[in-house]
Amino acid sequence: METKIRPLKMTEKLMGFVGKYWQDLWENHRAGKLVAWCSGVSPHEILKGFGISSVYLEGYGGFCSVAGISTDLCNRAEALGYSPDLCSLIRNFIGATRGTPAPGPEMLPFGGLPKPDLLVCMPYCPGIYKIWERYSRYLGVPLVVIERPRLHDALGKEEINRIMRDTISELQEMITFLEAFTGRRFDYDRLSQSIAYEQEASKLWWDVVGMCRNIPAPMSILDAFSHLFPFHCYRGEPEAVTYYRELKSELDERVANNIGSTIGLEKYRLYWDNLPIFFRIPEHIQKFASYGAVPVAATFPFYFGFPELDPERPLESFAKYSLFTPANVGLQARIDFTTKVVGDYSIDGLVMQRSRTCLVVNMGQDDILKELTKKTGLPSVVIEGDVCDSRFYSDSEVNSKIDTFMEILARQGQRKGQGDDCGL
Amino acid sequence: MDKLLNKFASIAVNLYPRLIQWKKETGKKIIGCFPMYIPEEIIHASGMLPITLLGSDDELTLADQYVHPYICQLVRGNFGLSLKGELDFLDGIIFSDFCLTVQMISDIWIYHKPGGFYHQLILPKNMSASHTKRYILQQFNGLKKTLEKLSGRDISESSLKKSISIYNENRKLLHRLYQVRRANPCLFRARDMATVVAAGMLMFKEEHNMLLSELLYHASKAIPLSDGKVRLILSGYLCDMPELDVLDLLEELGAVVIDDDLYVGRRYFHTLTDESINPMEALVERFVEDVPCPTKLNQKRDWADYLSDLVKEAKADGLVSVALKYCEAHQYDFPVLDTSLSQGGVPNLMIESSHRGATGQLRTRIQAFLETLGGRDGN
The missing domain is CATH 3.40.50.11890 (Rossmann fold)
Structure with a gap:
């Protein structure tokens, strides 16, 4: 069903x-x-x-x-x-x-x-x-x-x-x-203004992503991947601030009323590693939801936005933004960052997507998984996919892996089990 | 001459056991240079031996446990050797950020093998910006400083100049050898030239220079051999050892490699360092002015133009370009190279190699290409 x-x-x-x-x-x-x-x-x-x-x-x-x-x-x-x-x-x-x-x-x-x-x-x-x-x-x-x-x-x-x-x-x-x-x-005034908008949008966006720490999470992190698009368009513009303010407000309401992203118990909270498989986002949300599972955390959303931007020091803070993003650091720093994200979001299992054609994100992923497993003992599944090229993705293979993974999670028992079934 | 060529080959093929023995005997330090663009002269001037890490052809390596399979063999091979402990004899390793895979593997490498001496050269991509040379100089100065610390001795301007002079001598000898090869291409097999150059990457240049001089002496006395073969320029394997059986295959099918654009070939020695200016600045100039490379941006010369000129100068019949599987920078240039060379009237064959050697498919493609050039099996 x-x-x-x-x-x-x-x-x-x-x-x-x-x-x-x-x-x-x-x-x-x-x-x-x-x-x-x-x-x-x-x-x-x-x-x-x-x-x-x-x-x-x-x-x-x-x-x-x-x-x-x-x-x-x-x-x-x-x-x-x-x-x-x-x-x-x-x-x-x-x-x-x-x-x-x-x-x-x-x-x-x-x-x-x-x-x-x-x-x-x-x-x-x-x-x-x-x-x-x-x-x-x-x-x-x-x-x-x-x-x-x-x-x-x-x-x-x-x-x-x-x-x-x-x-x-x-x-x-x-x-x-x-x-x-x-x-x-x-x-320069316009640059400062632009940096100020970017900072505000960044803070709102990181808040939005952070709200998935709530149990139940008010949205799936896979949904968050779609809500990144205003960052793609309205960098440093007031429209991005408006958008993320509205998004945050909607999530605030859900959190206040203990409403999750799916109807029913949020049995399992998952971490999603690597890039989204954009052409399968709704299907993946549905697939996980069929097991009462919700991917609630990922590192990818943190590649966008930089709350420490400073309109008073626009060039310096932009330089930091471009250099200090989690996408531009060494392996140990990536392990530390990922471990923190997994720790912050009460995760029950790890979904490691391997994006076939993205060298930057793939290299080091095996070490990140090993460290996460060692530190948390959480079960994991590696699924092969790609951000754009569906020829590197197989529905049957991925679904079968997810099925097996969810069986393992079920055997380990429901961990949190909060949520609601109060209907739409 | 065969005896001499075998000596080069044994040095190039036996890689590390010989070096481990050499280190025991001399007590000198050895620094591994992860290809490419490491200014070896600075290491040489510190009294240590710079060697190039030429990877391994092993298809399955320990590296497969830690990195996904979609990265080039050079990186997987080298990392696999490191995990097996086969590079533990090195006193240090220098990486450069010239390519993304190497940039990414360096942190993974250090994570798995902590405690060693590592240095990271952060080289710019853009070769034509106002800050380009300043950035590179900063990096080379940083390297010099850390090598001084490791070797326990100052690298003086005069010692660096001396090393540059020795390296230039090496380049000049190789240029002369390549001239002999152009004039008498059947004198050397392509694998001979690759191992002659590779040997120089694994020993002090002074010693290599002596061997090269001896080789040149014999080569200059050799009787010209008539060939009637298809004269090829071989390009590619941009930071790796070419597969020797692929080189053999080209010859078996009726071609002779009269010159090349290989890393373990002309690309390694092409550009001399200017001995009339400040030595550190001269090394920077060499890096910027070196042969076109797909990992660099905004170079003065287009790679296709460079290759086109090489084909004309060497009076070659055509060019074969080999990109290593998963070498992104090279693969991005492939379609453009193909078009530019073809438009410029240079017959060319673009092939991708996954270090599986002379496969049947490769044989068919090379054979068909050589036939179009009127080779042995053509009309």
Whole structure:
């Protein structure tokens, strides 16, 4: 029997909210305003200071995956000679923008992407800078690169401070370049304002994610993956603050009334590791819910937002944002962070998704699992998947693994068992 | 000459037991350089021996317990050797962040083998920014400082200059050897050239220089051999030892490798270090001005142009490019390379290698390519 999921009202608003962003983006482009294509980790707030709209490659991959067309787009990139082993977010993007046969705008989410006037990247993974370098030549638009060194476990304070200083200096160089490129003086007040919005949205978002500590959790963390999309669109803008305020308010109400994300007892609380499988989010929520299980925690949502942003020190705090994210630290730091998340959310079991084409997140995952198992004794399951490419995912295999895993959890007994069955 | 070539081969193939013995005998320290872009001259100037960690072809390694299988063989192989304790004889390992896989494995490696001497070079991706050289210099200076600490001796400007000079001599000798090879390509088998270069990655350059001089002496006296074979440039294996049986396969099918763009080949020695300027700055210049590499951004020269020129200079009939499976940076360049080379009139074959050697599929593809170039089995 299908378990009833209690949908969030904000989920209904989500697509309209995101759609509005893309509509505005296209209108701005048609009105001659500048558009930058960026890597996810990029100084979007600085671009906003010049009135430049930014879209980012990974976010667009997420939309395409949710829309169910990303595998097709990956295929169109492979037709150009790109290996299926390469990051599916990148292949999706190549397929959408240069794929063969070229996809029509009617096929693509939001009619595709407006042509960029500028490319920006922080080269944290080879796909990003390799593709941007090619696109810069192909499209004849400048490429701005800000280095983003990994903060290895062994780096000392002095070295980290040096990296911070260098990053700030590169951001200043970017501003100088953009002043010449746009013919406009940079508006530092607007940057501070943008950082202030980003900080507020970050705090709200981390609060939202933190509310899943509640038993029962007011939403599944898999739902949270979808609610990341406003971060993809409205970085450093008041709309993101409005959105996350409304989302938090809805979750506050659920927590106050002890309402969980599903109707019925929340028997098992799960940790989800690695990236979302965007094209299967509703199915996974339903599958787990059929066992009274809810994935309530993940580290991925913390890759977004940075509550320590400081509008008084915008460049410095942005540098910290880009460098100190859990995605850019060494293995020991990742283990520590994941252990803390698992400890904070009263977890009963670990679901380790292995995203086939994402090197950054996969490497070290086995050690993270071993450490988590050693420290918590929690049962775990490893499922193979991918963020965009459904050819690396098998419903029957994943479902069968989840079935076995849930049997193990059931044998260990229900741990918390709180929730409600008070209906919608 | 065969005896000499066998000596190079035995050094290159027997990797570590020889080094362990050498260390016992000399009491000198050995530093492992995780490919690539480690400025070996600085290590050399500290009196320690820099060696390149060339991995292992073992398909199943202990590494598989800790890293997923979708990473390149070089990283899996090296990490597997480390877990087995086969690299414990090293006094230190230097990693560089030039590629994401190496960047990620370094923390995993240190986590599993704590307590050793490790150094991380954080190299920039962008080669044309105003800060590029400053960043690299900072990193090289940091390395120098830690090596001084480890070796217990200062690395003076004059000792560094001396090491640079020895390394340049090595590069010049290899350039000369490659010239001989172009003029008389059937004199050497492709595997010979790979092991000649690889041996130099595993011994002091002074000793390698002596062996190279001897080899050149014999080679220059050799009678030119006529070939009638398809003249190929082999590119790829960008940070790894080429598979020797794949090199053999090319020859078996009627080709001769007249020059290359291999890491264990021309890429390793191509660019000389400027001996007329400050030595640390000269090493930085070399890094920035080196042959085009898909791990670097905004280089002055396009890789396809570089390869195209190499094919023309060497009067080659075509080019075979081998990307290691899961070498992302190389794979991202594959379609562009293919298109650019083809548009420039350079016949080329792009193949992917998973360190499984000369497979049947590979044989068929190479055979078909050579036939299009009018090779042994062609018309």
